[in-house]
Amino acid sequence: MPNPLHDPRYASFRALLAAERERVGLTQVEVAGRLRKPQSYVSKYERGERRLDVVEYLDVARVLGIDPLATIKKLIDKIA
Amino acid sequence: MPNPLHDPRYASFRALLAAERERVGLTQVEVAGRLRKPQSYVSKYERGERRLDVVEYLDVARVLGIDPLATIKKLIDKIA
DNA sequence: GCAGGTTATCCCATATTAGGTTATCGTTAC
DNA sequence: GTAACGATAACCTAATATGGGATAACCTGC
Secondary structure (H helix, E strand, O other): OOOOOOOHHHHHHHHHHHHHHHHOOOOHHHHHHHHOOOHHHHHHHHHOOOOOEHHHHHHHHHHHOOOHHHHHHHHHHHHO | OOOOOOOHHHHHHHHHHHHHHHHOOOOHHHHHHHHOOOHHHHHHHHHOOOOOEHHHHHHHHHHHOOOHHHHHHHHHHHHO
16 A cells, blocks of 8 residues: 555546546556556556656656646646 | 656756746745655755655645646646 | 456565755855 | 855665566456
């Protein structure tokens, strides 16, 4: 049990990333492939076992094909 | 020597955070105080010895009084 | 209930982080 | 030029997090 697994802001962020991935219809394996990382990487950041720094987040947003700014705005609104 | 200390995107991000802090006229000690962290925390993320995850970044932006979205946009533009 | 596809867990060596302490740097005053 | 300070960097090490291949657990449809 690593990080702020419980901090609601992290929970919101994770839920948002997982939801966006599903919304665009990609599997963890596909996202991982685009990121050149193992599937466990995606699983981990979606479940809070690993955190994403800002640059990593931009990479994830890019391979998901989502707007990184709009998505952070969603997060801000959620946790506001 | 930790992280992607050399990846230009991380370098840009660090430079941006340090520049914004100086622009708003705060010292590392002051920022650290607002974050309830030691001064070395601020020094570390500004020099790439430690990374900021997305939630931590939002905290930093908040205590700096800067717009988190606009700042990430600046980063995106810089590294585009 | 089996096959396939998808996601979660394991494992644990390696890497990063925390944070108090101390050193270094820069500037100003005397 | 040097003492005094404020500011930032560097140090140290126990505690924590990460990497990633392998495997287990979950679905869902048939």
